[in-house]
Amino acid sequence: MLSPRVLILAGGLSHEREVSLRSGRRVAEALREAGCQVTVTDVDDQLLDTLRSGQIDVVWPLLHGVSGEDGAVRDVLELVGVPYVGSAPAACRLSWDKSVAKGIVQEAKLATPRFVALPHGIFRELGANRVLGSIVEKLGLPLVVKPARGGSALGASAVRDTAGLPRAMVDCFAYGDVAMVEQRVSGVEVAVTVLDTGSGPVALPPVEIVPDSGFYDYDARYIAGASEFFCPARLSAPALEAVKAAALTAHNAFGLRHVSRTDLIVDESGEPWFLEVNVAPGMTETSLLPLSIEAAGLSAPTVYRQLVERALV
Amino acid sequence: MSEGNVGSRLDQWLGSYAARTRGMTASEIRALFAVASRPEVVSLAGGMPNLAALPMDVVGRSLANLVAQNGPVALQYGSGQGDPELRRRILDVMAPNRVSAHPDDIVVTTGSQQALDLVTRIFVDPGDVVLAEAPSYVGALGVFRSYQADVVHVPMDSEGLIPEALSDTLIRLKRAGRKVKLLYTVPNHHNPGGVTLAAHRRPQIVEIARRFGVLILEDDPYGLLGFDGDPLPALHSHDPEGVIYLGSFSKTFAPGFRVGWAVAPHAVREKLVLASESAILCPSSFSQMAVTSYLAEHDWKHQVGLFRELYRERRDAMLQSLSDMLPTSSWTNPQGGFYVWVKVPDGLDTKAMLPRAVTARVAFVPGTAFYADDQGRDHMRLSYCYPSPERIREGVRRLASVIDEELDVQETFGTPGSGQRAGSSVDSPGPDLS
Numbered sequence: 001m002l003s004p005r006v007l008i009l010a011g012g013l014s015h016e017r018e019v020s021l022r023s024g025r026r027v028a029e030a031l032r033e034a035g036c037q038v039t040v041t042d043v044d045d046q047l048l049d050t051l052r053s054g055q056i057d058v059v060w061p062l063l064h065g066v067s068g069e070d071g072a073v074r075d076v077l078e079l080v081g082v083p084y085v086g087s088a089p090a091a092c093r094l095s096w097d098k099s100v101a102k103g104i105v106q107e108a109k110l111a112t113p114r115f116v117a118l119p120h121g122i123f124r125e126l127g128a129n130r131v132l133g134s135i136v137e138k139l140g141l142p143l144v145v146k147p148a149r150g151g152s153a154l155g156a157s158a159v160r161d162t163a164g165l166p167r168a169m170v171d172c173f174a175y176g177d178v179a180m181v182e183q184r185v186s187g188v189e190v191a192v193t194v195l196d197t198g199s200g201p202v203a204l205p206p207v208e209i210v211p212d213s214g215f216y217d218y219d220a221r222y223i224a225g226a227s228e229f230f231c232p233a234r235l236s237a238p239a240l241e242a243v244k245a246a247a248l249t250a251h252n253a254f255g256l257r258h259v260s261r262t263d264l265i266v267d268e269s270g271e272p273w274f275l276e277v278n279v280a281p282g283m284t285e286t287s288l289l290p291l292s293i294e295a296a297g298l299s300a301p302t303v304y305r306q307l308v309e310r311a312l313v
Numbered sequence: 314m315s316e317g318n319v320g321s322r323l324d325q326w327l328g329s330y331a332a333r334t335r336g337m338t339a340s341e342i343r344a345l346f347a348v349a350s351r352p353e354v355v356s357l358a359g360g361m362p363n364l365a366a367l368p369m370d371v372v373g374r375s376l377a378n379l380v381a382q383n384g385p386v387a388l389q390y391g392s393g394q395g396d397p398e399l400r401r402r403i404l405d406v407m408a409p410n411r412v413s414a415h416p417d418d419i420v421v422t423t424g425s426q427q428a429l430d431l432v433t434r435i436f437v438d439p440g441d442v443v444l445a446e447a448p449s450y451v452g453a454l455g456v457f458r459s460y461q462a463d464v465v466h467v468p469m470d471s472e473g474l475i476p477e478a479l480s481d482t483l484i485r486l487k488r489a490g491r492k493v494k495l496l497y498t499v500p501n502h503h504n505p506g507g508v509t510l511a512a513h514r515r516p517q518i519v520e521i522a523r524r525f526g527v528l529i530l531e532d533d534p535y536g537l538l539g540f541d542g543d544p545l546p547a548l549h550s551h552d553p554e555g556v557i558y559l560g561s562f563s564k565t566f567a568p569g570f571r572v573g574w575a576v577a578p579h580a581v582r583e584k585l586v587l588a589s590e591s592a593i594l595c596p597s598s599f600s601q602m603a604v605t606s607y608l609a610e611h612d613w614k615h616q617v618g619l620f621r622e623l624y625r626e627r628r629d630a631m632l633q634s635l636s637d638m639l640p641t642s643s644w645t646n647p648q649g650g651f652y653v654w655v656k657v658p659d660g661l662d663t664k665a666m667l668p669r670a671v672t673a674r675v676a677f678v679p680g681t682a683f684y685a686d687d688q689g690r691d692h693m694r695l696s697y698c699y700p701s702p703e704r705i706r707e708g709v710r711r712l713a714s715v716i717d718e719e720l721d722v723q724e725t726f727g728t729p730g731s732g733q734r735a736g737s738s739v740d741s742p743g744p745d746l747s
């Protein structure tokens with residue numbers, strides 16, 4: 001197709017609306033550079049009419065957070081029968097809930113930090129101190145507390161001591177009903193983008209993340225200068241290959257399509273620990289996926305256009 | 314991007330920024346306000362004036378005439394101090410607040426926000442103290458931060474700034490050898506406090522400032538938007554040599570023109586004009602002439618009356634809704650302006666609560682945005698200026714359930730400290746939020 005008509009979905013009503021809008025603008029710019037006709041739209045009551053107008057060849061959902069990454073909007077795209085970039089709804093549903101996702105990668109023989117995912121009601125009914133005490137007893141310290149569903153590290157905290165747990169829990173439950181408390185594995189934090197533009201999934205060079213604050217939270221992700229990135233990650237050759245293999249394993253285990261980003265920690269022994277996988281990775285100025293495309297010697301406009309064409313096949 | 318061991322910080326100028334840019338970062342909280350622009354969300358967060366009552370046909374005709382008849386002047390550079398005809402008319406606008414001045418005493422600025430910037434620029438060195446009410450206008454705190462001022466808050470009560478507290482603070486700072494340059498105050502229909510400085514306190518505040526040699530920066534965007542009675546005399550009326558008075562057309566006409574002004578003592582005014590010329594050369598001739606035409610051709614006082622009624626109706630809806638649905642909170646009783654300042658139950662943290670509110674499709678501004686020192690976690694600012702009375706009621710209903718849920722979580726986990734969430738980044742929404 002000479003100049004595919006692409007509809008980018010960006011915005012939405014999730015906590016990550018701002019990030020999604022930024023991703024949408026960046027991808028639109030790149031696709032226009034690559035010769036596509038691009039429209040960026042929010043998800044609202046006009047969307048179905050737009051999808052059925054016959055004026056759209058392919059949709060690229062760049063919605064982060066709920067309804068974007070939980071598969072809901074993609075279900076609607078399936079209903080309407082419009083091709084789209086990215087994974088199918090069923091795969092999204094599996095990866096969206098971090099506690100479900102960890103179960104799946106464990107079956108695929110990937111290491112993942114020990115965790116527990118609990119709703120607020122359990123803490124209320126059994127007594128928060130008792131439950132938190134049991135968690136610390138089982139998982140030890142330090143811990144990471146984060147919403148079981150959601151991205152951009154919103155509501156996520158690193159906890160070094162027991163005294164810090166109640167604050168972390170309150171902040172986490174402000175973003176969602178289920179909190180995941182996870183062992184904090186020390187090591188090198190990396191993110192690996194997997195692309196499939198037609199010849200099978202390929203892992204791009206892993207990006208190593210070194211946040212100034214020590215924790216890759218929202219500010220560290222979206223304020224330019226708050227983190228330092230190394231690409232490829234400063235790992236031994238075998239460790240680099242191991243994280244790429246782990247990301248490919250995750251991509252395949254969930255049955256993901258076209259593009260994904262897997263976040264991992266590489267411990268001292270070089271073993272990668274799976275943290276989570278993203279079906280709609282951030283595409284902003286400070287996001288990791290564009291960095292790895294550049295590090296691989298590829299051009300973002302070209303890669304994005306290839307993904308659009310792949311969705312059209 | 315890096316190769317080998319060379320890292321990238323995605324900003325090649327990171328080492329070049331001036332020290333004053335520290336804190337010029339948008340927080341996670343600010344990002345949440347993006348959702349507030351969606352129609353599904355009842356935004357009680359923004360402070361956008363409600364232009365529904367503005368006669369757009371009159372304004373449109375006036376603008377067309379302006380370009381047709383005076384285009385070459387309206388579209389040209391103008392005086393750095395501002396259009397003389399507008400400055401004459403501003404005297405009429407200030408008359409109800411008893412600000413008497415000569416047109417030469419007035420400097421027209423790009424909104425009163427620029428006047429705030431210019432005054433701070435010419436008076437404040439890094440480390441100087443600026444006194445501000447507790448809480449204070451977020452836009453002023455941003456200016457003071459950008460000039461590296463040390464903001465010290467002075468308590469208010471239902472009658473505004475407390476004279477004894479001001480005096481005590483100044484004594485303490487003097488003993489500590491600190492140089493206090495400005496007292497920044499919003500005496501009428503305070504943003505975010507929703508209170509007005511009582512008439513009997515005004516001369517006291519002026520006298521204390523004079524005694525300690527502190528210049529008062531009186532910010533008065535809401536002075537004509539009181540719901541009952543005549544406006545109180547401005548602080549400026551008590552001591553024109555000791556007060557810089559800031560006014561604005563943003564709330565009484567339209568913010569899109571970006572026209573405000575400063576009334577300042579002679580020597581200060583000369584510096585303000587030079588500082589303004591170095592910043593922007595001159596304020597927009599087009600905007601100034603548009604405002605001048607509006608004031609000349611339209612019954613602007615009647616229009617301000619219409620705005621007052623519009624805001625009064627919304628204030629009533631807000632206070633009634635709060636009374637009906639937030640039994641565990643308390644709030645101020647605004648007699649004008651746009652805002653009510655709400656104290657939530659002890660232990661709740663409005664900053665931590667905002668994500669839950671966004672999920673419930675209601676937005677407010679956490680109290681921390683209005684302090685330079687991370688106070689205010691137990692308060693929030695609610696705006697009633699923009700949504701309809703029905704939407705205000707719905708917003709408060711949603712807020713009530715958010716507070717209940719947050720209390721439930723608090724009951725489970727106790728009252729945790731503020732933890733790591735304190736920061737110097739910007740927690741307030743942008744100016745375009747409805």
